[in-house]
Amino acid sequence: MSTNKMWGGRFESGPAAIMREITPSIDFDKRLAGEDLAGSRAHARMLAHEGIISKEDAAQILSGLDQVEAEIKAGTFVFKRELEDIHLNIEARLAELIGPAAGRLHTARSRNDQVVTDFRLWVRAACQRADEGLMALQRALLAQADKHIATIMPGFTHMQPAQPVTFGHHMLAYVEMFARDRGRFEDAKKRLNESPLGAAALAGTSFAIDREFTAKALHFARPMRNSMDAISARDFALEYLAACSIAAVHLSRLAGELVQWSTPAFGFVKLSDAFTTGSSIMPQKRNPDAAELIRGKSGRVLGDFVALATVVKGLVLTYGTDLQEDKERVFDAADTLEISLAAMAAMVADLTAQPEAMRRAAEPGFPTATDLADWIVRAREKPVREAPHTAGSIVKRAEEKGVTLDRLSLEEMQAVDPAITKAVFDVLTLDASVHSRMSLGGTAPGRVKEQVAFWKDRLK
Numbered sequence: 228m229s230t231n232k233m234w235g236g237r238f239e240s241g242p243a244a245i246m247r248e249i250t251p252s253i254d255f256d257k258r259l260a261g262e263d264l265a266g267s268r269a270h271a272r273m274l275a276h277e278g279i280i281s282k283e284d285a286a287q288i289l290s291g292l293d294q295v296e297a298e299i300k301a302g303t304f305v306f307k308r309e310l311e312d313i314h315l316n317i318e319a320r321l322a323e324l325i326g327p328a329a330g331r332l333h334t335a336r337s338r339n340d341q342v343v344t345d346f347r348l349w350v351r352a353a354c355q356r357a358d359e360g361l362m363a364l365q366r367a368l369l370a371q372a373d374k375h376i377a378t379i380m381p382g383f384t385h386m387q388p389a390q391p392v393t394f395g396h397h398m399l400a401y402v403e404m405f406a407r408d409r410g411r412f413e414d415a416k417k418r419l420n421e422s423p424l425g426a427a428a429l430a431g432t433s434f435a436i437d438r439e440f441t442a443k444a445l446h447f448a449r450p451m452r453n454s455m456d457a458i459s460a461r462d463f464a465l466e467y468l469a470a471c472s473i474a475a476v477h478l479s480r481l482a483g484e485l486v487q488w489s490t491p492a493f494g495f496v497k498l499s500d501a502f503t504t505g506s507s508i509m510p511q512k513r514n515p516d517a518a519e520l521i522r523g524k525s526g527r528v529l530g531d532f533v534a535l536a537t538v539v540k541g542l543v544l545t546y547g548t549d550l551q552e553d554k555e556r557v558f559d560a561a562d563t564l565e566i567s568l569a570a571m572a573a574m575v576a577d578l579t580a581q582p583e584a585m586r587r588a589a590e591p592g593f594p595t596a597t598d599l600a601d602w603i604v605r606a607r608e609k610p611v612r613e614a615p616h617t618a619g620s621i622v623k624r625a626e627e628k629g630v631t632l633d634r635l636s637l638e639e640m641q642a643v644d645p646a647i648t649k650a651v652f653d654v655l656t657l658d659a660s661v662h663s664r665m666s667l668g669g670t671a672p673g674r675v676k677e678q679v680a681f682w683k684d685r686l687k
């Protein structure tokens with residue numbers, strides 16, 4: 228068994244067989260190839276610019292890297308597990324292609340700053356993709372909201388029908404949540420956008436490198452100030468995973484509502500054939516698989532955050548190979564979030580709201596009892612703490628008669644409070660209730676329309 232040709236100098240024997248299983252990361256970190264090439268190009272240019280390597284060597288390195296890139300794109304690049312990771316695979320191939328000049332590329336650099344530079348670049352792009360996925364979902368929700376500005380449905384608290392709201396208002400609640408999710412990715416991206424390249428193994432380097440040069444070439448805002456921090460820090464990945472986790476929780480919540488709303492008992496929405504599956508033994512069924520999978524997959528994303536936080540929390544500064552475990556968690560969360568966002572956006576765009584079922588569900592349970600109490604407060608100048616009691620007694624009568632509040636007779640109401648007049652009937656219907664909730668952010672169609680206009684402008 229031979230020693231690793233990239234680092235095996237003082238090793239007399241090769242690694243145990245099991246080491247060849249546990250050590251390699253190439254199977255997953257090949258996803259960093261593009262970032263690794265970008266990092267190497269920036270580094271090579273900087274080395275030549277500072278006169279640390281010759282212009283000729285740099286030119287050879289750059290053209291060799293182009294060739295490596297072409298091979299990877301064409302699918303002809305041979306990834307080797309014995310070369311452990313993407314960095315050593317590319318460097319070894321570069322040496323095959325251009326000879327000794329390849330060995331100069333790694334001047335003033337270590338795999339420790341190399342890997343974390345690549346990883347920051349990858350996570351930065353992932354933040355951008357998450358933003359785009361979230362925006363597409365917001366647009367789908369907004370289109371539904373726009374169609375259903377005045378569609379009445381029950382609003383719930385404690386899962387009990389509480390007050391009537393509009394479906395548009397409900398959709399826009401998620402548009403707001405996903406807007407904050409976008410803000411979290413934006414913040415994460417801003418904070419992570421500093422260059423660790425040039426921190427070398429951990430302490431910096433004795434070569435006269437220009438870290439501003441490489442930072443700029445890779446579109447980082449600036450070099451990181453502290454080389455040990457640059458090598459050790461993975462909070463950028465944790466922050467990305469935290470943002471993914473919260474977005475996944477929001478997706479799960481919406482998915483859960485879709486599952487519930489699409490059951491025959493609710494019937495608030497009809498999911499299209501494209502996003503449901505049938506059952507072989509129960510032909511009447513239409514299973515909301517896509518929604519269920521999105522809800523289920525949120526667990527993976529949360530797990531990814533916990534897994535990486537657990538890796539990082541016990542680690543002394545600076546690098547430990549433990550950190551090789553960071554990438555799969557981030558890749559998994561990114562893949563899971565991105566596919567969930569795409570599926571949810573398509574499913575939302577494709578669903579059909581069922582206004583009649585929503586209205587039917589909004590009738591029982593005396594959802595305008597608050598409107599009755601509010602009317603009593605206003606008309607009778609009763610203290611707000613007493614009115615619900617009066618309204619409650621009226622609800623009880625309606626319940627006994629088996630009618631909705633707007634169908635209870637004036638005499639019945641006056642038996643509870645003689646001063647009630649027929650003007651009370653103006654507030655007892657679902658439509659009156661919804662239209663009356665004109666306070667800022669309220670469910671009145673006029674207000675929902677304002678929100679729709681706001682988001683149309685923002686999501687143009």
Ligand code: ARG
Nearest residue numbers: 252312338339342548550551
């Ligand atoms: N494959 C490694 C990782 O993913 C690259 C850095 C290795 N550095 C080292 N000194 N072993 O973290």
